[in-house]
Amino acid sequence: xxxxxxxxxTREAIxxxxxxxxxxxxxxxxxxxxxxxxxxxxxxxxxxxFKSKEAxxxxxxxxxxxxxxxxxxxxxxxxxxxxxxxEAMVSRWLDWMEGEPDMRGCxxxxxxxxxxxxxxxxxxxxxxxQKEWHETLARVAADLPKAxxxxxxxxxxxxxxxVGVSLAYQQHAKLFRAPNARARAEEAVSxxxxxxxxAA
Amino acid sequence: xxxxxxxxxTREAIxxxxxxxxxxxxxxxxxxxxxxxxxxxxxxxxxxxFKSKEAxxxxxxxxxxxxxxxxxxxxxxxxxxxxxxxEAMVSRWLDWMEGEPDMRGCxxxxxxxxxxxxxxxxxxxxxxxQKEWHETLARVAADLPKAxxxxxxxxxxxxxxxVGVSLAYQQHAKLFRAPNARARAEEAVSxxxxxxxxAA
DNA sequence: CATCATTTAGCACGATCGGTCGTTTTTTCA
DNA sequence: TGAAAAAACGACCGATCGTGCTAAATGATG
Numbered sequence: 509x510x511x512x513x514x515x516x517x518t519r520e521a522i523x524x525x526x527x528x529x530x531x532x533x534x535x536x537x538x539x540x541x542x543x544x545x546x547x548x549x550x551x552x553x554x555x556x557x558f559k560s561k562e563a564x565x566x567x568x569x570x571x572x573x574x575x576x577x578x579x580x581x582x583x584x585x586x587x588x589x590x591x592x593x594x595e596a597m598v599s600r601w602l603d604w605m606e607g608e609p610d611m612r613g614c615x616x617x618x619x620x621x622x623x624x625x626x627x628x629x630x631x632x633x634x635x636x637x638q639k640e641w642h643e644t645l646a647r648v649a650a651d652l653p654k655a656x657x658x659x660x661x662x663x664x665x666x667x668x669x670x671v672g673v674s675l676a677y678q679q680h681a682k683l684f685r686a687p688n689a690r691a692r693a694e695e696a697v698s699x700x701x702x703x704x705x706x707a708a
Numbered sequence: 709x710x711x712x713x714x715x716x717x718t719r720e721a722i723x724x725x726x727x728x729x730x731x732x733x734x735x736x737x738x739x740x741x742x743x744x745x746x747x748x749x750x751x752x753x754x755x756x757x758f759k760s761k762e763a764x765x766x767x768x769x770x771x772x773x774x775x776x777x778x779x780x781x782x783x784x785x786x787x788x789x790x791x792x793x794x795e796a797m798v799s800r801w802l803d804w805m806e807g808e809p810d811m812r813g814c815x816x817x818x819x820x821x822x823x824x825x826x827x828x829x830x831x832x833x834x835x836x837x838q839k840e841w842h843e844t845l846a847r848v849a850a851d852l853p854k855a856x857x858x859x860x861x862x863x864x865x866x867x868x869x870x871v872g873v874s875l876a877y878q879q880h881a882k883l884f885r886a887p888n889a890r891a892r893a894e895e896a897v898s899x900x901x902x903x904x905x906x907a908a
Numbered sequence: 909c910a911t912c913a914t915t916t917a918g919c920a921c922g923a924t925c926g927g928t929c930g931t932t933t934t935t936t937c938a
Numbered sequence: 939t940g941a942a943a944a945a946a947c948g949a950c951c952g953a954t955c956g957t958g959c960t961a962a963a964t965g966a967t968g
Contacts (some may be wrong), residue, residue: 518946675879676875741950756915
C-alpha cells in the first residue's frame with residue numbers, strides 16, 4: 509500500500525492559488541468555484557481535497573504562517589542579537605506587507621479584520637499565530653540596550669508600536685498608494701529603536 | 709405635493725441598524741435579508757428605500773463619516789490649539805475605535821481592508837473620507853511646537869505614526885482583547901507628542 | 909371623508925454559494 | 939500488464955444572495 513503522489517502536488521497547487529485569492533478578497537471571500545476554474549479543475553475535484561471550506565481556509569492560513577516563518581523570522585534569527593537583528597526583522601516584515609512576488613498584501617492583516625468578531629477555528633488559529641509572532645518580536649526586542657534597565661514590559665510596548673507602524677504602512681501603501689509610505693515607516697521605526705538605545 | 713414623512717424616519721432606522729451590522733461583518737458582509745428581518749420589515753420593503761445594495765452601503769458609510777465628525781472632530785476643534793487640542797482629538801479617536809455604545813469597532817478600519825483591492829464608488833468614498841481625516845489631523849499637528857521648525861512634512865509623519873497607534877490599538881483591543889491596550893496606545897501617543905515639543 | 913402619492917408586502921427570478929453522490933478517468937503498485 | 943486505489947468529473951441539491959414587478963396597505967392632504 510502507501511499509495512498516493514499526485515494528490516499532494518495538486519493540493520499544494522490549490523493552497524498556493526487560494527492564498528493569492530485570499531490575500532486579495534480575504535479568507536472569507538475565498539470562493540471554491542472561481543478557484544477551481546482558475547486551476548482548470550472541477551469544483552468537486554478541488555473540494556475532494558479538503559472536506560470542507562473551513563479546512564481549506566485553515567490550510568491557506570497555515571501555509572501563510574509557514575511562509576512568514578521562512579521569509580522573515582528564520583533569516584533574521586541568523587543575525588547577531590541587538591539592533592541589527594531587529595532592523596532586519598522589521599525590514600523583512602515591511603517587505604512582506606507589500607506582498608511576495610505576485611501576492612499583493614498581507615493575509616494576516618486582512619484576516620484580523622475579518623475574524624475579530626467571528627469566533628471559530630480560524631479565528632483561534634489566527635490569534636495564536638499572531639501572538640506567537642509578537643512573542644518572537646518581544647524576544648528580539650529584549651536584546652535592545654534599554655530592555656535590561658526599563659520596566660519588565662518595555663519590550664511589549666516596543667512590539668505594540670512596531671505593530672502600529674506596520675499597519676500604518678500597509679494602509680498607506682495599499683489604500684492610498686502613497687509612494688513615501690516606506691520612508692515614513694522607516695523613520696518611525698528609527699524613532700522607536702533610537703529610543704531603545706538610550707538608558708531609561 | 710411635498711408628501712412624505714414616514715419614509716425618511718424608517719430610512720434612518722435602516723441605516724442605523726445597517727451600521728451596526730456593517731461594523732461587525734464589514735460593508736460587504738451586509739445582507740439585506742437579515743437586516744430587514746431585524747427591523748421587522750420585508751426585504752423588498754427595505755430595498756425600496758435604496759435602489760441598490762451599493763446605495764445602502766454608501767449611505768451607511770456617509771452616516772459613519774458624519775458621526776465621526778460630530779463625535780471626534782467638532783468637539784476637539786472647540787479646544788485651544790496645540791497639544792491640548794491634539795490630545796483631545798486622539799483620545800476621542802481611540803474611544804471611537806472601541807465603538808460607540810452598542811457598536812463595537814470602527815467601520816473605517818474594517819472597510820479599509822475590504823476595499824483596498826475592490827475599485828468602485830465605495831472605495832473612492834472611503835479613501836476620500838480617510839484622506840480628509842488625515843488632513844484634519846495634520847492641521848492640528850501644525851500647531852505643535854516643533855512643527856514650525858521641522859521639515860515641511862513633519863506633520864504628515866506625526867499623522868502617520870498616530871494612525872499606526874490607532875490601528876495597533878484596535879487590533880490589540882478587539883482581536884486579542886488585551887486589557888492594557890489603551891495604556892499602551894496612550895504611552896505611544898505621549899512619546900510622539902513629547903517628541904513634537906522639543907526643537908528639531 | 910375621499911383622493912392620491914408614498915410606503916410596504918408578496919412573490920419570483922437568476923445567479924452563486926458550499927456541499928453530496930455516483931461515475932469515470934488516472935495513477936500506482938504488484 | 940492487470941487490479942486496486944486515488945483522483946477528478948459532472949450533475950445536482952438546498953440555501954441565500956441581490957433585484958425586479960405588482961398589488962395592497964398606509965398616511966397625508968384637499
